[in-house]
Each structure stands twice: as C-alpha cells, then as structure tokens.
Amino acid sequence: MPETTHAMVLESPSAPPGPWQEFWLSFSRSRGAMIGLGLVVALLLLAVFAEVVAPHPPNEQYRESFLTPPAWAEGGSMRFILGTDPVGRDILSRIIFGTRLSLLIGLISVVISLSLGVVLGLVAGYFRGLTETVIMRMMDVMLALPSLLLAIAVVAILGPGLANAMYAIAIVLLPHYVRLARAAVIGEAGKEYVASSRIAGAGTLRIMFNTILPNCTAPLIVQATLGFSTAILDAAALGFLGLGAQPPTPEWGSMLASALEFIQRAPWVVTFPGLAILITVLAFNLMGDGLRDALDPKLKR
Amino acid sequence: MFAFIFRRVALIVPTFFGVTLLAFALIRLIPGDPVENLSGERGMDPERRLRLLHQFGLDQPLYTQYFDYIGNVLKGDLGTSLTTHEPVLTEFLTLFPATFELAFFALIFAVCVGLPAGILAAIKRNTVADYAVMGVSLTGYSMPIFWWALLLILLFSVQLGWTPVSGRLAVQFDVPATTGFMLIDTLRSGEPGAFRSALSHLILPTIALGTIPLAVIARMTRSSMLEVLREDYVRTARAKGLPQLQVVLVHALRNALIPVITVIGLQVGLLLSGAILTETIFSWPGIGNWLIHGVQSRDYPVVQGGILLIATIVISVNLIVDLLYGVINPRIRHA
Numbered sequence: 001m002p003e004t005t006h007a008m009v010l011e012s013p014s015a016p017p018g019p020w021q022e023f024w025l026s027f028s029r030s031r032g033a034m035i036g037l038g039l040v041v042a043l044l045l046l047a048v049f050a051e052v053v054a055p056h057p058p059n060e061q062y063r064e065s066f067l068t069p070p071a072w073a074e075g076g077s078m079r080f081i082l083g084t085d086p087v088g089r090d091i092l093s094r095i096i097f098g099t100r101l102s103l104l105i106g107l108i109s110v111v112i113s114l115s116l117g118v119v120l121g122l123v124a125g126y127f128r129g130l131t132e133t134v135i136m137r138m139m140d141v142m143l144a145l146p147s148l149l150l151a152i153a154v155v156a157i158l159g160p161g162l163a164n165a166m167y168a169i170a171i172v173l174l175p176h177y178v179r180l181a182r183a184a185v186i187g188e189a190g191k192e193y194v195a196s197s198r199i200a201g202a203g204t205l206r207i208m209f210n211t212i213l214p215n216c217t218a219p220l221i222v223q224a225t226l227g228f229s230t231a232i233l234d235a236a237a238l239g240f241l242g243l244g245a246q247p248p249t250p251e252w253g254s255m256l257a258s259a260l261e262f263i264q265r266a267p268w269v270v271t272f273p274g275l276a277i278l279i280t281v282l283a284f285n286l287m288g289d290g291l292r293d294a295l296d297p298k299l300k301r
Numbered sequence: 302m303f304a305f306i307f308r309r310v311a312l313i314v315p316t317f318f319g320v321t322l323l324a325f326a327l328i329r330l331i332p333g334d335p336v337e338n339l340s341g342e343r344g345m346d347p348e349r350r351l352r353l354l355h356q357f358g359l360d361q362p363l364y365t366q367y368f369d370y371i372g373n374v375l376k377g378d379l380g381t382s383l384t385t386h387e388p389v390l391t392e393f394l395t396l397f398p399a400t401f402e403l404a405f406f407a408l409i410f411a412v413c414v415g416l417p418a419g420i421l422a423a424i425k426r427n428t429v430a431d432y433a434v435m436g437v438s439l440t441g442y443s444m445p446i447f448w449w450a451l452l453l454i455l456l457f458s459v460q461l462g463w464t465p466v467s468g469r470l471a472v473q474f475d476v477p478a479t480t481g482f483m484l485i486d487t488l489r490s491g492e493p494g495a496f497r498s499a500l501s502h503l504i505l506p507t508i509a510l511g512t513i514p515l516a517v518i519a520r521m522t523r524s525s526m527l528e529v530l531r532e533d534y535v536r537t538a539r540a541k542g543l544p545q546l547q548v549v550l551v552h553a554l555r556n557a558l559i560p561v562i563t564v565i566g567l568q569v570g571l572l573l574s575g576a577i578l579t580e581t582i583f584s585w586p587g588i589g590n591w592l593i594h595g596v597q598s599r600d601y602p603v604v605q606g607g608i609l610l611i612a613t614i615v616i617s618v619n620l621i622v623d624l625l626y627g628v629i630n631p632r633i634r635h636a
Contacts, residue, residue, distance in 0.1 A: 032439075141319030144612045144619075146574035149592070153323075156596045156604055157330045233445055237578055240447045241593060256448060267455050274448030281443040289439075 026294040033290020039283035047100040054093035055081070058250040062088040067266045083268045085259055091269065094250035095276045101251050102280060105166055105235040106228040112170035114177050114224050121181025122208050126189060136182070139175035147172045151234055155243045162251065165244035169231045180223055184216030218295040225288035229281040236277045252277050302627070309623050313616050320612040324605045325370050329363075379609065380602035382595075389606035393588060398481025399469060400587030403579065404572040406503060407511035412565060415515040419522025419561075423530065424549060434519060441516035446575055450509035450582040457505060464501050467584040471498040510579045514568040521564045522557065529557040559630055566622025570615050 017025060027033050046053060056062075062080075066088035069076040076083060082092040124132040142150060154168035188194060189212065197211045238244030239253025247258050252273040259269035354360045358369055373379070379389040415438075422434035458466045469483045470476065474495045476486050484503070487495035529535065530553055538552045539545075577589035584590070588607060595603030 137315050137319055140316045141323055141612075144316055144320055144616050145323075145608065146570040146577075146611065146615065148574035148577055149608065149611060152577070152592070152596055153327060153604065153608055156601075157327060229443060233443075236445055237447060240445075240578070241581065243596065253445075253447075256451070260451075263451060263455065264459055270448070270451050270455070274445055274451070277445045277448060278440070278443055281445070282440060285439060285443050 023294050027290055030290045030293060032286045033294070036283045036286025036288075036290060039279065040287055043099055043103060043280055043283065046096055047103045050097050050100050054090075054096040055079075056090035056093040058089065058094045058097040059248050060089060060093075062090070064088070067262065067269070069266070070268050073268075082272050083266070085255070085269050086262050086266075089248075091255075091272055094255060095252070095272055097250045098252045098255065098273065098276060099280070101162075101245065101249065102232045102235065102277075105162070105169070106231040106284075109166045109169040109173060109231045109235075110224050110227045112167070113173040113227065114220065116170070117174050117177025118181045118213070118220065120174075121178040122185055122213065124178065125182035125185030126204075126208055126212075132182070135178065139178050142171070142175045147230070148234060148237055151238060152241070152243060155238060160238075160243045160246065162245040162249060165235050165238045166231075168238070169234050172234065173227050173230060176223055176227070177220065180219045181216060184219060185212055188212050188215050222288055222292045222295060225284055225291055229284035229288070232277065232284070233281050305627050306624060309620060309627075313620055316616055317613065320609060320616070321371060321374060322367070324609040324612075325367055327601070327605050327608065374609065379606035382603050383600045384594075384598050384603075389602050390610075392591065392603070393606065393610050395481065396586060396588045396591050399483070399585060400573075400576050400580070400589060402482050402484065403503070403506050403510060403585060403587060404569075404576055406507040407572060407575075408514060408565070408568060410507050410511035411514035411518055411568070414511075415518030416522055416561070418515075419519040420526055420549065420554065422519070422523040423526035424545075426527065431523075434523070438516035438519040441512045442520070444512055444516075446509055446513060447578045447582055449512060450505070450579055453505045453509055454582075464505050465498075467582075469499065469502050469585060470495065471502075474498060506579050506583045506585055509582070510572060510575045513575060514565075514571060517564060517568065517571075518561065522561050525557040525560045526553060529553045532556075559626070562629065563622060563626055566618060566625070569618040573611055573615065 027037075062084060065077075065080065065084055066086055068080050068084040068088075070083040071078050071081045073083075080090050080092070082090075082095070085091055085094070120135050124135040145153070151165070151168040151172050154171055155164055158164035158167060185208075194207060194211055197207055202211060235244055235251070236253030236256075239251045239255075240257045242254070242257060245251035245254045247254055255273040256270055259266070259273075263270050351360070358366060361369070377390055379393075381388055382392060385392065418434045418438070422431040425431050454466055457464045465471065470487070474487070474490075474492055476483075476490045476492065476495055478486055479489065480486055483499040484496065487499045526549075530549075532553075535548060535553050538548045543552075573589070576585075576587060577593060579585065580587045580589035581593055588611070592604065592607045592611075594600070595607060
C-alpha cells in the first residue's frame, strides 16, 4: 500500500527528505509563496467553475440598470455586487469569466514560448558554433525592443485580436527561455553523466531531451511562473490599447478601455477589472519568487 | 580598456542590423502590400498599381530593397508618414523630447524613492519597515500601470482637483517650443504660471511611469545591500567603531550600487514600454502616443521607423551602461 510507505518515510527520523519533500519544506516556509499559491489555486477554481460561481452570464445586458454602483455604495443592490458597466452587464460576472481568459492567455503563451524556447536553447547550447551565434543574435534583437513595443509590432503584423495577442506575447517571452535553456545546457553538457550516456550509445536527441533537459528544469519552472505574470500584464495592456481581445470579450484590459469615458461618473467600472489584474499578477509573482528561493540551491540558507 | 570598448561596440553591430531586418520585414509581412493599403477600400487599377510599385521600388528583388532601405536609413531617411506626410524622422525628433522629459523624471523619481527604500529595508531586515517596503514594491512591480495611472487621475485630479487630467500644459499658455522640453521652454518664456502648469502636468505621469522601476530598484538595492553588509570589510568597519550611518552609506553602499546601476540602466526599455501606456492615458504628446496612433491608423512607415529608432536608443543606452559597468568594476573589463 503506497500510503503506508509514505507515512513510514515521514515518521522515520533517519530517512533524508526526498527531493519533493525538500522542495515543499523550503517552499512552504515562505509566507509570500504560500499566499501566492493559495491565490493561484483560488483563481484556477474561479476560472474552471466560472459558470457556477458567476451570478450572471458575462454578456447579458440589463438595459434597465446600467452603471449601477456596487452593493455597498448608495444606489447599489445585492443583485450586482460590484455594479454594472455602461451597457448594464454585471461587472463581477465579467471579471470571473475574465479570470478564465487571463489564465488561458498566460498558459497558452507560456507553453508556446517555453517549448519553442527550450528547443532553440537546447540546440544553441548543444551544437554551439554558427547555429548558436545565429540563434542568440536573433534573441538579442528581440531583447533590444521594449517588450510591449515588440508585442505591438507583432500585433501590427498579425492584426488585433486575442489569439494574435497570445502569439505576440509568446514571442516577447521567448528570448528569456532560450537564454536560460542554453546556459543550463552549456553548464550540464560537459558533466560525466552526459558523457557516460553518450558512451552507452544514446543518440543526440535522446541526450538533449532525456539526459540533459530534466537537469535544467529548475530555472525554467521559475521563469515560466514569472512568465505568467508578464503574459497577463501584457495581454491586459494590449487589450487596453485596443490591440488584444476585442469587445464584448470579458477580458480585463479591454473592460477597462471600454469604460474609460465613464471613469468620472462611475469609478467602479475601472477599479475592479484593474484590481483583478493586480491580484492575479501579484499571485504569480509571489509564487515565482517562492519557487526561485526553493529551487535555487545557491540561495538556500 | 580600449579593447573592452571595441569588443562591446562590435557586439552591437549585428544586433543593430538584426533590428533593421526586423523593421524592414515588418512592412513586408503585413497582409497586402503598402500600395494596396494606400488605395483603400475602392481598390486601384492594375496599371497604376504597377507604376506605384515601381515608384516605391517594391518591384525590385528583396535584397535590393533591403540594401536601398539600409542606405536610406544610414542617410537618415526613414520614409514619410502616410497620415501626416511628414518625414518620420522629423516627427520622431519633434515628439521625442516630451517622452524623454517624462521618462527622465520617472527615473529620477524611481531612484530617489527606490534607493533609500531599499537601503532602509536592508538595514532594518525582518522588521515592519522591511516588510512594508517589500510589500509595496512587490505590489508596484505587479501593477498594471495603465490602471494605476487611472487611479491616480481619479484620486488627485477628479476627487481632489490638485493636478490636471491630461496634456503637458494648460491651454491658456502659448509657449514657443524651442527645446521641446516643456519645463525649460516655460521657464525661458517667462510667462507667469506657465512653469507651474507644466510641472503640475508632469507629476502624475511621472509617478505612474516611475512606479515599476521604483519597485525594481528598491528590490535590487535591498538584496545587493544585504549581500554587501555580510562582507568581512563591513564587519571590520563596524568593529573599528564607525557610526552605523557611515558604515552603511560610505562602505557598504559603494559596492552595493554596482548591480543597482546596471538595473537602473536596464529600466530604459521598461520606461519606453511604459511610456506607450502612460502617454496614451495622459494624452501626452510623445512617441508612445504617436506609435500607437501609427499602429491604429496602419501608418506603417511610422511604425517601422519608430521601432527602429526606439531599438537604437535601447541598444545605445545598454551599451553605455555596459561600458560604465566596466569602468566601475574592473573585473568585468578583463573578463
């Protein structure tokens, strides 16, 4: 029975903690990291169960009650807890559905960027020479452009829209993963286990992906977590500039943009979507910082 | 030292050409060609289209087009805006002082607040002051600045009425733009109240744009300071009986500043990214606003030229920071 063995390991004082246990001990010691993790889990649940949790459909327009203030303000009602927007849509419901979008944007752009970046970085670090020079110079070019500007340039080519914004952000994030993967591979490639694997007859692809890659994951995991916050922030910025998700999509940045002219009359239409962005980005940053401290042996006390 | 400078400068040449390639490709990757975009909805007869393609050199092979483009860029010709029919470089140079003024003050604000805050957090490690500084800077670091700018407007402009909502100067003033830097121009004009007006317009954008760099600088200063405070020579200085303030500000800070200066240099890209958003919200007539209009109105020469010029600025500043770093830290120079 696996549970008993697990319990025994925990109780036996002489057994050294396994890598997972050690990681968890170090991670859970940081209060910020745990807050971040809690928030991320809560946001995930909110995104998955958006239909159940949200009191109204996100695009339902209640024409009779547009710009209703939040429940605690004068003139507000419990029907629309965070108030309604200029066309009478429930802000709370739109924010809840927006969680789904933002996490999805983060996930998709990080996955695209991470997979492409790992491959390019592995290739650059493993083959060196001209291949490396070409790849790394390309990354330098991308890093020379301010991130939002690069995203805007990509959107200018592909046209505005949610999917294109995700590709744009994936491209913006790419150089970081390539650099990390390359540096990690160069550090690992000379080690004995790689040489012995090659002597044992492993092919190039096997050495790259099965032998070296698993030993380079720590910095990539940290960067991927922090990449989530960059992706969500940049997607909201693009949405705000009208270059990302298009109305009536309940994306936080475009929600802010579409309510701008009502900012004086109805501050809540602007306040809450922005707060949602801040909390989500903060959660991923807290978690990323905690992961870095837990995974980076150099910083371990 | 000379070899070091040469190595660093040689490294940016391929990057710069890469950026020109990117800017060059941009206008050709866009669906439809520039002539088609010019013709608008109604379309254009094929003969005129061919003539225009020839006129713009678009019927040449790609490599010829690229070398023509590079030749023009090196001569300072970045094309003409499709909407205003002004040369792109002229427009950029007219608008750049506004962005520079904003970014400069944002950076000053970030350094003046971030540096002391980081030092304080490091000295008072694990106290309320440390947690407060770190909490605030983590929040600042995660802040969507377009939202932060709106909150600032809501509080200081709408509720309290302390600062203007947008623009660089109140409409009643007519100040000749001699330098393009509003603070200098208003001072020189001698118009009473103009300088005050320019200053009050600058405050909120400065705070909005400076917040993320502030957070980055505070975090970096704290961790760098903590590392240095652990060093033996700092303990020696303390053991000699030097006052705490002198140990921190004279002995520790000098070495702790090295990574902080690099981080400050790296903020330029961030500031220009942020300027795009800040300028949009405050209707600040700078290059960020100009570029967004360019993208929205499909003014491709503007987008292309803007990207090239901004990338050039970022590359140059990074080079200067690298060189400065070599001056401060001899170990880098000889690496």
